[in-house]
Amino acid sequence: MSSDQIVIVGAGHGGVQLAASLREEGYDGKLILLGDEKDLPYQRPPLSKAYLKRATPEDGVLLRGPDFYPQNRIELALGERAVEIDRAARRLHLKSGQVLDYSQLVLATGGVQRHLPIEGAHLNGVFSLRTMEEARALRGWLETAQNIIVIGAGFIGLEFAATAASQGRKVDLFELADRPMARAVTPQTSAFFAKAHTAFGVNLHFRSSVTAIKGENGKVSSVVLSDGTSLPADMVLIGIGLVPSDELARASGIDAPNGIKVNERLATSDENVFAIGDTVYHYNTHRGAEMRLESVQNATDQARTLAKLLVGKPANYDHVPWFWSDQGDLKLQIAGFLDESDKIVLRGSYEDRAYSLFGFKNGALTGVESVNKAGDHMLARRLLGEHILVTPEFIADPASDLKALVRPRR
Template sequence: MSDVTAHVVILGAGHAGGTAAALLRQYGHEGPITLIGEEPIAPYQRPPLSKAWLKGEADADSLALKPVEFYAENGIDFRPGVRGVSLDRGAKRLALSNGETVGYDVLILATGARPIALPIEGADLQGVLFLRTAEDAEKLKAALGPGKRLAVVGGGYIGLEAAASARALGAEAVVLEREPRLLARVACETLSTFFKTYHEAHGVAFELGAAVTAFRGENGRVTGVILSDGRVIDCDAALVGVGARPNDEIAEDSGLECARGVVVDLSARTSDPSIYAIGDVAHRPMPIYDRMFRMESVPNALEQAKQAACAITGRAPPPGETPWQWSDQYDIKLQIAGYPFDVDEVLVRGDPASGKFAVFHLKGDQVQAVEAINSPPEFMMGRQLIGNRRPVNRSKLADPSVSMKEVAA
């Protein structure tokens, strides 16, 4: 049952929260909408922070999801620079960091995730940076340039994108990864090898199997990263990119069901029927894989914003989507669809040396995931195959001379 006059409060003004506010109005919600954001600026796109923003090709205005006037014009009470501190579900009231409280009929938690900090000596030195917000990106941009050296702790996508941007700005970059290969948690070995070779060709240095034990500093500023074997990697700034954890404390403290994120259903509804959770903070069902999972991607934030807005306005739920994400490094476009759960075969289509290939992860004759480098047809058809669960002919899939249309037919 929807109530078009309900007061909807959205805590978190990132991609998910900002999109949910706009969709509620688009779907005909007439009641008050309050959008509360921790950052001082209106909702914006985050993926370009590690690329276009660092290179000076984008700013807060160009990345804004909507012009700032949009919120007032659409009767959305946007309150920047404020956090939620506690939630009284019985009274349906949210306490804010500025001392105010706000009542709600429906609450959407879009509190996102935060970078994991390393619990080591020197972690609080100036110049030990993260990359999650526009402010973070500004600090990192100021630290890059000719004659500077960036140490990246963590060989994941954010770290690699930042290393590519550092090189584009004339800075040196060295990536320190604890595992024996890059992207160990998120990509297959073929991709790890490809990206390492490509980055090395662009002058990025790597230390693999390198555990960081401390940051070294002078006058309160970082000057180096100390490894477990005692070596010191000199740097002017260090970017820590070792993953993120969901900002689910306010939900957990209020007694909502959480499991490495706020547990929701396919309408993005939590264990409290008046509260939804969307985006990076949500632990959601993945019907394709028959499991629950927490996803950190823009497409997921958009999909869940739609799910919540449809449920609140009484619209039919949106069709389920195959999860996907992307990464841009140099002139490489990596597009990923699905997740490699329960995979028994990894099949490479095309030649990695050509800079254009795709890796398919199969469970029996079903595609579970595809990682496509500069290969849009493989990505698009692969995504379709993951979504419709149609069996695939492996020998056709492995043969690049057979079109993806034919493979998917």
């Protein structure tokens, strides 16, 4: 395989993990990892929490140290953007004018923040939070801003709101839906976090939106709400979800109906082009449907699976989806899916700020939401991943020993 050259487009969690796993699996060909940012590849989750609080230095969020790449013969090309795939010639054209040949091409392009099409969205002091560059700028503004507007009550918006409120800032958060994290969690967990954020000092506004952002001398000064009222604003964070970065694939004729579509081998409609991570539209065995998953777990587990496949080893991507979000002193962890559950069983206590919700559909466990219950989360991943049978009645009984379900039998 020494004449092979694998090119990975995207130096996020998935791309870096794939490069590392390829070497671990014995791939000996040339390996090129492209990143369109100039920073060394880094973790994204801390950007809205520990990094903003200055509790973590920049080198503390790196995915790998700077020596890792040369030591593993990974050619790291930063600040390079792929602009065209010549599928017939197996060549990748870069914005810099460079052309790379490939034996296999992997698209780990992730996603970009969804644009909010309103007046003033590009004023100085209006941010999204996806990149290290954005986090640096946001952290600087956060030191002096007093009136902060957050648009969107997803993970990023809520994580940032909790961080800003903990630093004594006035935070108003606006969400079109009637509850926080409406697409990701049960109504019960939404209600719990709404109450918690109010206690953190965040002013929550549901079924409400910002219709315009006003500025003075090019800098944000206020926002106009859907009811016509105006609020002062020193800075605005927009967190209304991601759009898959699939334009490179679509331009080359690769099938991308809602992100880049892949088969069970993580191959696209071109057998020499593969895709992993947030941008991938795949059949999820735990969901029983095609979907995109925006999570670190999905990106890294797909990367490990693809590494095996590319070196000729058998592998299937059937990992249990899991997610997490740290908001204030609350750690939310989710395994599987609860949105289609017909029965929800509570273990723990909302009042004690430590609980798990077990979701069942037709008597089968489909997912678990946990707050400050890391043990329950790890157990849930075992139950779902190993298809261990458990009943709602067993979960509902506080005397039940959940660990006995996964304890090795003698």
